[in-house]
Amino acid sequence: MTxxxxxxxxxxxxxxxxxxxxxxxxxxxxxxxxxxxxPLDDSIAENIxxxxxxxxxxxxxxxxxxxxxxxxxxxxxxxxxxxxxxxDNEIIERFSGKQLIQSEPDASSFPSGGIRSTFEARGYTAWxxxxxxxxxxxxxxxxxxxxxxxxxxxxxxxxxxTPYLRSVRCLNDACIKLQRILGNRLARRITVNxxxxxxxxxxxxxxxxxxxxxxxxxxxxxxxxxxxxxQMEDHYFGAIPEKMTRFMExxxxxxxxxxIPAKTRHNEVSPNQFELALLFEDANLAIDHxxxxxxxxxxxxxxxxxxxxxxxxxxxxxxxxxxHVNWSISxxxxxxxxxxxxxxxxxxxxxxxxxxxxxxxxxxxGLLRACVADAGNDHRLGANxxxxxxxxxxxxxxxxxLIDQIENIxxxxxxxxxxxxxxxRNLPKISKDYSDxxxxxxxxxxxxxxxxxxxxxxxxxxxxxxxxxxxxxxGLFIIEKRMMQEKGKDVRENxxxxxxxxxxxxxxxxxEGNGYSDAWQKEGASLGLPNAKNTPAALPxxxxxxxxxxxxxxxxxxxxxxxxxxxxxxxTYIKTKEIEFKTAINMARTLILPxxxxxxxxxxxxxxxxKNAGCNSELLLQDAKTYEVLYLKIKEKIIELEEQxxxxxxxxxxxxxxxxxxxxxTLLELRKVVDKAEELVANxxxxxxxxxxxxxxx
Ligand code: ADP
Ligand code: MG
Numbered sequence: 001m002t003x004x005x006x007x008x009x010x011x012x013x014x015x016x017x018x019x020x021x022x023x024x025x026x027x028x029x030x031x032x033x034x035x036x037x038x039p040l041d042d043s044i045a046e047n048i049x050x051x052x053x054x055x056x057x058x059x060x061x062x063x064x065x066x067x068x069x070x071x072x073x074x075x076x077x078x079x080x081x082x083x084x085x086x087x088d089n090e091i092i093e094r095f096s097g098k099q100l101i102q103s104e105p106d107a108s109s110f111p112s113g114g115i116r117s118t119f120e121a122r123g124y125t126a127w128x129x130x131x132x133x134x135x136x137x138x139x140x141x142x143x144x145x146x147x148x149x150x151x152x153x154x155x156x157x158x159x160x161x162t163p164y165l166r167s168v169r170c171l172n173d174a175c176i177k178l179q180r181i182l183g184n185r186l187a188r189r190i191t192v193n194x195x196x197x198x199x200x201x202x203x204x205x206x207x208x209x210x211x212x213x214x215x216x217x218x219x220x221x222x223x224x225x226x227x228x229x230x231q232m233e234d235h236y237f238g239a240i241p242e243k244m245t246r247f248m249e250x251x252x253x254x255x256x257x258x259x260i261p262a263k264t265r266h267n268e269v270s271p272n273q274f275e276l277a278l279l280f281e282d283a284n285l286a287i288d289h290x291x292x293x294x295x296x297x298x299x300x301x302x303x304x305x306x307x308x309x310x311x312x313x314x315x316x317x318x319x320x321x322x323x324h325v326n327w328s329i330s331x332x333x334x335x336x337x338x339x340x341x342x343x344x345x346x347x348x349x350x351x352x353x354x355x356x357x358x359x360x361x362x363x364x365x366g367l368l369r370a371c372v373a374d375a376g377n378d379h380r381l382g383a384n385x386x387x388x389x390x391x392x393x394x395x396x397x398x399x400x401x402l403i404d405q406i407e408n409i410x411x412x413x414x415x416x417x418x419x420x421x422x423x424x425r426n427l428p429k430i431s432k433d434y435s436d437x438x439x440x441x442x443x444x445x446x447x448x449x450x451x452x453x454x455x456x457x458x459x460x461x462x463x464x465x466x467x468x469x470x471x472x473x474x475g476l477f478i479i480e481k482r483m484m485q486e487k488g489k490d491v492r493e494n495x496x497x498x499x500x501x502x503x504x505x506x507x508x509x510x511x512e513g514n515g516y517s518d519a520w521q522k523e524g525a526s527l528g529l530p531n532a533k534n535t536p537a538a539l540p541x542x543x544x545x546x547x548x549x550x551x552x553x554x555x556x557x558x559x560x561x562x563x564x565x566x567x568x569x570x571x572t573y574i575k576t577k578e579i580e581f582k583t584a585i586n587m588a589r590t591l592i593l594p595x596x597x598x599x600x601x602x603x604x605x606x607x608x609x610x611k612n613a614g615c616n617s618e619l620l621l622q623d624a625k626t627y628e629v630l631y632l633k634i635k636e637k638i639i640e641l642e643e644q645x646x647x648x649x650x651x652x653x654x655x656x657x658x659x660x661x662x663x664x665x666t667l668l669e670l671r672k673v674v675d676k677a678e679e680l681v682a683n684x685x686x687x688x689x690x691x692x693x694x695x696x697x698x
Pocket of ligand 2: 324451
């Protein structure tokens with residue numbers, strides 16, 4: 001047995017390799033860029049590129065690629081070989097500093113929301129030195145991968161990494177400014193930490209292949225819920241089946257080779273649903289790693305005859321999948337700003353960070369909902385099995401009491417401050433046991449971090465982290481302004497004065513109860529909390545004045561970039577729905593109706609035989625009638641859905657809303673009849689694997 005640490009990161013151009021292959025000077029300069037945010041010294045790019053190439057070739061790579069995160073989701077890459085002509089026209093292998101820093105993929109097919117018209121379709125990718133280069137392994141092929149951002153030639157954002165990096169810069173400035181006010185001279189730079197928990201389903205490839213809906217849409221559009229679904233709840237944390245254990249072992253192994261710190265693996269609530277959590281890291285890395293995890297999973301699954309389903313809702317009637325994004329802020333001294341401590345000033349800092357996030361959630365609930373909105377996640381949010389679409393914060397009883405106490409302070413003296421400090425210090429002991437009990441909350445405080453649970457399992461977590469950073473920076477900005485009003489005062493007293501206001505103002509977003517209940521839906525509405533039911537309803541939040549101001553004020557996106565983002569999201573939504581509708585129509589017509597036809601002719605034949613034999617064929621005739629009714633109903637719904645798909649609308653929002661409100665309903669009606677047919681038609685005629693099989697423990 002080899003130890004994990006023996007091969008951890010063997011596919012990464014990591015510090016160990018860099019120390020071996022770079023000169024001291026180059027190494028130090030690169031580290032300064034990675035850890036202190038110093039601008040990259042151009043003169044070292046040539047050396048780094050050379051060292052990367054030599055290392056990659058020694059590992060068997062022939063090509064390199066810039067790897068980036070287009071707005072449509074997932075990742076993108078374009079491979080180039082290292083070969084070029086030498087001065088005397090010989091083929092040599094070369095990778096220049098220029099090639100490392102910048103590349104020009106043919107970007108015309110990436111959505112830009114109108115930012116690039118086709119005649120100026122060029123975009124470029126630029127190296128992000130804060131995320132290490134690594135080797136992509138596809139079968140035996142190895143490619144040197146350069147994590148990059150993606151911009152248009154006019155400097156506009158075309159990806160998800162650029163806004164993320166900008167949001168960190170802004171949060172950094174806001175945090176450090178507040179630290180100075182609190183008298184902290186040691187904090188110079190913050191890190192945003194993120195530990196994503198990835199949920200996923202596994203299905204046998206053989207069964208998956210029988211289902212065009214799974215293959216094309218990633219989710220089942222039809223399928224009767226089996227008698228034994230997840231009612232028994234016997235899968236959660238249950239023993240992991242052997243083949244699955246081997247899959248997970250291989251997956252972890254592959255992740256370790258890529259320097260990805262996979263930590264926890266277990267069964268989830270639904271049959272064949274699992275979770276993989278990573279140790280938390282700098283969020284930039286955690287995001288890049290999560291994107292790799294989603295890719296690596298698919299490859300490893302293939303070796304086992306499995307398919308990984310990352311869709312938020314592969315099956316109706318059983319739980320969907322999310323990606324809990326754990327988020328916290330720490331600084332160069334190692335202090336975690338969401339961690340209670342023995343030091344009173346750190347505890348003030350903890351409460352202020354908490355207050356800042358509450359201000360942000362209070363003001364930008366609509367934005368938080370919008371940043372996780374897509375066709376897949378619409379099936380989860382608000383569907384009583386995942387966090388509701390109302391963005392509230394769960395703090396746990398202990399912290400809630402503490403905040404109530406602060407809200408009600410009328411006399412700030414040494415004693416009250418000491419009490420509060422003691423309260424915060426006791427928090428970890430209490431929250432270990434209690435903080436994570438409420439699974440119905442979209443944003444929960446879990447001891448030393450916040451857990452944003454509304455993120456979809458297939459989504460790039462980058463947008464969620466970006467928004468958390470921005471709204472926290474917004475809150476810190478307000479807090480700082482208020483503290484500056486009484487600059488001369490004792491800083492702790494001043495902070496508590498501000499916190500008292502903040503906690504009062506944001507009371508409506510604190511919710512400790514059952515987020516799935518109807519009562520909360522009503523209460524949320526009366527509190528004025530946004531509660532968008534689906535993507536087209538959620539997206540307009542992006543275009544409100546408050547959000548535009550936030551985006552521009554935090555220098556994350558310009559108004560033009562923001563509008564482009566909304567266009568892309570709408571377009572993606574419309575395309576996704578259209579593909580689902582068309583797939584459903586096609587399956588109903590070419591698979592389901594023929595199956596019913598076979599059943600009808602079998603039954604009709606039986607009726608005739610019974611009659612010939614002089615038996616009573618009444619019951620069989622009734623059956624035939626039932627099949628006929630189903631057949632006609634399905635036909636009717638196919639035609640209705642087809643008309644709806646082809647209806648033209650005046651703009652994208654109208655179209656998206658029409659799909660969400662009208663066509664989706666028709667799809668569900670079609671599904672209902674098909675599922676009824678599934679329960680009646682003979683097994684031998686049913687043209688695809690049923691839920692019962694798909695969800696059978698592997
Ligand atoms: P739970 O199931 O209670 O949410 P897990 O242990 O499954 O707990 O998940 C915790 C996740 O939170 C892990 O991915 C871990 O890396 C991450 N995490 C832990 N501490 C922090 C932190 N300070 N900042 C960000 N993420 C964290
Ligand atoms: Mg969790």
